[in-house]
Amino acid sequence: SQFQESVFLQFLGLDKVPSPQTVQPVPSILKKIFQDREAAATTGDSHGLCYIKDLGIQGNILRLLLDQGRFLYPKKPSQASSCLQKLLYFNLSSITDKEELTMAQLGLDLGPTTYYKLGPELELALSLVEEPHVGDWPVPLPGKMLVLQSVPWPQGVVHFNLLRVAKGWRNNPWKNLGLLLEILVKGNRDVGVNFQLQDTCARLRRSLRASLLVVTLHPEQCHPSSRKRR
């Protein structure tokens, strides 16, 4: 029966029975799409499974990829105002060659009250890592800057479109060296604020969660006739 199970798992697109280490929270967008599909199934309306109305894009497989990166602790921060640095890494290998990437959205959960009552504003910088990490150098060299934006408080999840970047990683997997996330403090700081900031940066380090919502379209499961007419 184990053999038969593995055959069926292959049909589901899995190599073996998954054994997740921790139960991940399901993002509300995935919950809603799932519930809408269940409701459509009960009414016998199974059309439109290859168009995701909530996101306004074509696609039939949604994956929430978890960040497999790590926090960086440079001996000399790149800037005096650096609050934290993290290497973000997303493994796209589960996406098969036949699938067409239609969306890649980075979600950074900064925690709901991270910046509550925080004096200075923070700035978020996201850059592509383009050079392989060599030797004892603790921090990879940042490449092309993708995002540089202020982050006002209070915060929740901020999203960034990484479709072009993810397409590049899929075409050249060896180029997927991750992303360098840096959170900086804007403006001058006095001693009191500096103390508060250390606390904030430590809390931010604990609460920061990164994920990549990837949507793909499998052409064999989505025939042109079943696609939504524009």
Next chain:
Amino acid sequence: EAVPAPQAFCRNLCHRHQLFINFRDLGWHKWIIAPKGFMANYCHGECPFSLTTSLNSSNYAFMQALMRAVDPEVPQAACIPTKLSPISMLYQDNDDNVILRHYEDMVVDECGCG
């Protein structure tokens, strides 16, 4: 004039039966987040030649039944799903990623002889 078929005979004819797939029974509840299970159903029953036309049969089943009348070695038409529908599944993979995708032909909606 139609002759009513015996009750026991009707019960044996090809039709859809209820089958609930409970992922817990398969041990899959550890990685499938939702649904917990689904009504998959199955087809079972006889496809006698005399009732081929009334049992949602395909043209092929009709021809097979005709051939069987000529050559008894030709097997009787089988009771099979004639209409299937997909379900969506939300699960976690080995990297703890959360995945939502739909799978075709998971639920038997209608049965017939084919």
